[in-house]
Amino acid sequence: MPSPIPPMSVRPKNRPAPVAWLLAWALAAACLLITRSAGASSLPHGDEAAPAAEDGYRLWLRYVPVEEPWRSRYRASATGLIGAAAMEASPTLRAARAELVRGLSGLLGEAPRAADAVTRDGAILFGTPRSSAVVKSLSLDLGAVGAEGYLIRTTTIHGHRATVIAANTDIGVLYGAFRFLRLLQTREPIGHLDIAASPKIRRRVLDHWDNLNGTVERGYAGDSLWKWETLPEHLSQRYIDYARACASIGINGAVLNNVNATPFILTPLYLGKVAALAGVLRPYGIRVYLSVPFSAPVTLGKLKSADPLDPRVQAWWTAKAAEIYRDIPDFGGFLMKANSEGQPGPEDYHRTQAQGANLLAQALAPHHGIVMWRAFVYTTGSHSEDRAKQAYDTFKPLDGKFAGNVLVQVKNGPIDFQPREPFHPLFGAMPRTNLMLELQVTKEYLGQRTSIVYLGPLFAEGLRDDTWVKGAGSTVARVTDGSLYGERLTAIAGVANIGSDRNWCGSIFNQANWYAFGRLAWDPDLSARQIAGEWVRMTFTNDRRFVVPVVKMMMGSREAVVDYMTPLGLASQMAGTHFGPGPWMAPAKGIPADWTSTYYSRADAGGIGFDRTATGSNAVAQYAPHLATQYGNAATCPESLLLWFHHLSWDYRLRSGRTLWDSMVLHYDQGVASVRQARKTWSSLSPYVDRERYRLTADFLAIQEKDAEWWRNASIAYFQSISHRPLPAGAAPPPDTLAHYEAFCIPYVEGSPGTRPACPPADVAVPR
Numbered sequence: 001m002p003s004p005i006p007p008m009s010v011r012p013k014n015r016p017a018p019v020a021w022l023l024a025w026a027l028a029a030a031c032l033l034i035t036r037s038a039g040a041s042s043l044p045h046g047d048e049a050a051p052a053a054e055d056g057y058r059l060w061l062r063y064v065p066v067e068e069p070w071r072s073r074y075r076a077s078a079t080g081l082i083g084a085a086a087m088e089a090s091p092t093l094r095a096a097r098a099e100l101v102r103g104l105s106g107l108l109g110e111a112p113r114a115a116d117a118v119t120r121d122g123a124i125l126f127g128t129p130r131s132s133a134v135v136k137s138l139s140l141d142l143g144a145v146g147a148e149g150y151l152i153r154t155t156t157i158h159g160h161r162a163t164v165i166a167a168n169t170d171i172g173v174l175y176g177a178f179r180f181l182r183l184l185q186t187r188e189p190i191g192h193l194d195i196a197a198s199p200k201i202r203r204r205v206l207d208h209w210d211n212l213n214g215t216v217e218r219g220y221a222g223d224s225l226w227k228w229e230t231l232p233e234h235l236s237q238r239y240i241d242y243a244r245a246c247a248s249i250g251i252n253g254a255v256l257n258n259v260n261a262t263p264f265i266l267t268p269l270y271l272g273k274v275a276a277l278a279g280v281l282r283p284y285g286i287r288v289y290l291s292v293p294f295s296a297p298v299t300l301g302k303l304k305s306a307d308p309l310d311p312r313v314q315a316w317w318t319a320k321a322a323e324i325y326r327d328i329p330d331f332g333g334f335l336m337k338a339n340s341e342g343q344p345g346p347e348d349y350h351r352t353q354a355q356g357a358n359l360l361a362q363a364l365a366p367h368h369g370i371v372m373w374r375a376f377v378y379t380t381g382s383h384s385e386d387r388a389k390q391a392y393d394t395f396k397p398l399d400g401k402f403a404g405n406v407l408v409q410v411k412n413g414p415i416d417f418q419p420r421e422p423f424h425p426l427f428g429a430m431p432r433t434n435l436m437l438e439l440q441v442t443k444e445y446l447g448q449r450t451s452i453v454y455l456g457p458l459f460a461e462g463l464r465d466d467t468w469v470k471g472a473g474s475t476v477a478r479v480t481d482g483s484l485y486g487e488r489l490t491a492i493a494g495v496a497n498i499g500s501d502r503n504w505c506g507s508i509f510n511q512a513n514w515y516a517f518g519r520l521a522w523d524p525d526l527s528a529r530q531i532a533g534e535w536v537r538m539t540f541t542n543d544r545r546f547v548v549p550v551v552k553m554m555m556g557s558r559e560a561v562v563d564y565m566t567p568l569g570l571a572s573q574m575a576g577t578h579f580g581p582g583p584w585m586a587p588a589k590g591i592p593a594d595w596t597s598t599y600y601s602r603a604d605a606g607g608i609g610f611d612r613t614a615t616g617s618n619a620v621a622q623y624a625p626h627l628a629t630q631y632g633n634a635a636t637c638p639e640s641l642l643l644w645f646h647h648l649s650w651d652y653r654l655r656s657g658r659t660l661w662d663s664m665v666l667h668y669d670q671g672v673a674s675v676r677q678a679r680k681t682w683s684s685l686s687p688y689v690d691r692e693r694y695r696l697t698a699d700f701l702a703i704q705e706k707d708a709e710w711w712r713n714a715s716i717a718y719f720q721s722i723s724h725r726p727l728p729a730g731a732a733p734p735p736d737t738l739a740h741y742e743a744f745c746i747p748y749v750e751g752s753p754g755t756r757p758a759c760p761p762a763d764v765a766v767p768r
């Protein structure tokens with residue numbers, strides 16, 4: 001049974017004040033009823049139960065009752081709701097109205113009075129100049145907020161104080177409605193508002209790595225959100241609630257299926273299902289996109305080739321695009337993973353990546369569709385070039401060769417979503433190409449479902465990294481938002497962490513990463529700390545005694561993982577499941593070198609780290625000269641990236657004066673200590689959280705502590721067997737032998753492609 005919504009001013013659970021408790025119960029019940037009916041009104045079938053309380057379903061859109069004195073203040077500014085009441089209002093404006101009714105009812109304990117004119121102080125008025133004569137009459141300066149932005153302003157209408165939420169488009173109004181509700185959710189004053197906001201990046205997309213059989217590659221939150229087998233007939237309430245959550249943070253696109261794509265997605269059977277989903281998401285401003293396999297003309301179209309220069313292949317894609325747009329007029333376009341990890345691509349026909357991308361671009365252009373063409377291209381097997389250099393080597397020479405409706409989608413780092421990487425050298429290196437940033441919201445390499453790792457700092461770090469290509473300030477964010485080179489087609493993608501679990505993301509704190517991605521996609525300059533604060537307030541409580549320690553815990557959580565997994569610029573030390581340590585994993589028959597740990601650590605008796613300076617792979621030369629010099633010199637290279645760029649002696653002295661070996665050990669210890677501290681922090685906060693979410697998080701922190709210790713012990717045991725150095729004073733020796741850690745293996749982790757266990761049963765033991 002789900003637990004009830006606790007009152008916002010929390011007192012220890014066992015001693016509630018009877019009257020306040022009853023009142024809170026009444027309000028909570030009212031809020032639930034209202035949420036239920038508000039939700040039901042926007043249901044295609046009105047068939048499914050509204051979210052139960054405090055199981056995480058409602059994400060950051062909980063709308064629980066506001067405490068005094070805020071409630072009275074807010075009520076005075078919410079005496080009536082004007083806008084989109086007519087049946088002919090667009091679905092988007094109706095969604096805005098439903099959200100305002102839902103939100104205000106829950107927050108203020110009573111539904112806002114529907115009105116059609118401003119007759120008293122405190123009305124909330126929303127709409128566009130087209131949809132609302134009153135908004136039009138206000139002659140607001142909407143020019144600057146563009147197609148998706150909004151204004152929220154306190155104004156006077158017919159002598160009465162009112163709040164107007166206005167935009168040029170209906171979706172702008174919906175975004176404004178969510179922003180207005182966020183003000184109340186985070187206890188901001190709303191009496192004198194003058195807010196203008198618009199997104200800096202045009203396409204803000206979630207990439208779902210969901211397979212048509214219901215599994216999710218690198219998914220740690222259950223099965224796929226999309227129930228293909230019951231589409232198109234059944235349109236689950238979850239689709240709408242997903243869309244609401246996305247719209248609340250400005251996400252405006254969803255790639256529905258895995259980049260390791262199957263041609264089935266392009267069959268009429270599945271396109272019908274895609275069209276149905278597009279219809280549900282459309283009112284919330286979300287376009288759908290599809291991942292497609294390059295070989296589809298062969299596997300689906302029965303052609304002999306998928307050669308991009310073959311006119312029959314071109315005609316096939318043109319016809320397929322036309323077929324899609326017949327049913328989905330606002331279809332976003334295609335995402336393509338080509339010549340990567342076994343996927344087919346243009347190189348199979350001795351064509352370039354640009355020729356491949358332009359094939360699709362040409363087919364989509366008449367419909368205003370776009371291609372997101374991934375730069376995650378590397379050759380496994382015999383190829384001996386540093387993996388970190390390969391995408392740059394492939395794509396940089398193609399700068400200027402991609403069609404105008406192509407975006408080259410580049411992961412934040414040159415390898416693969418590691419706990420820390422330098423930024424990808426393609427950023428800034430292709431001034432005549434639209435580049436988009438790809439982040440991973442799902443925590444493939446960062447502890448997967450259970451670890452608390454707030455990715456805001458990782459995302460923000462990637463966006464703020466300075467490429468120096470046009471001098472200081474040429475940040476990755478400025479490449480992505482188009483301001484560095486003046487591109488108009490701009491985009492950012494996040495690999496989604498959303499699944500069928502009731503709490504959407506597998507854990508409560510994983511929800512923060514979905515939230516942070518959306519907020520940074522809207523405005524890459526936001527601070528990770530501010531975003532964490534907003535999320536904590538909306539997801540849990542505004543009580544500072546909770547907010548302050550939890551934000552602190554979140555802000556330290558990413559560095560903790562870096563410390564206990566891959567400190568000082570190490571990367572890819574995970575086991576084959578990408579969960580748990582595997583620093584001893586070495587190239588073996590059938591396993592490409594760059595899928596192993598020793599390839600990256602290069603640990604030997606002389607030292608550790610990958611020499612990417614001029615004496616090594618010279619990957620530093622792919623960066624602007626300022627950075628090439630800085631990264632290329634161990635004395636000036638940021639210590640957080642030291643072993644990414646340098647192979648150094650175990651006795652190399654860091655700026656602290658400590659040896660590299662001692663420092664590594666201290667980082668592992670620091671990581672474990674941070675997780676222990678997080679556990680302690682959380683255990684002191686139980687009075688502020690409902691039981692269900694408290695328990696889940698506490699249990700997951702206990703798992704994370706074990707995982708951190710496992711990482712620390714296994715890594716130290718392995719590297720010490722190579723460094724032959726004693727542990728620094730005070731560091732405890734690993735409790736087990738290296739052989740013990742090496743033998744231990746988890747056979748199955750969620751989200752791994754395929755169903756084969758990662759090891760034989762004999763290797764399955766209990767780590768200590």
Ligand code: GCV
Nearest residue numbers: 209217218259260337376416
């Ligand atoms: C979807 C990594 C992951 C793969 C993923 C790939 C990609 O290699 O482990 O599961 O495939 O990245 O981004 O295409």
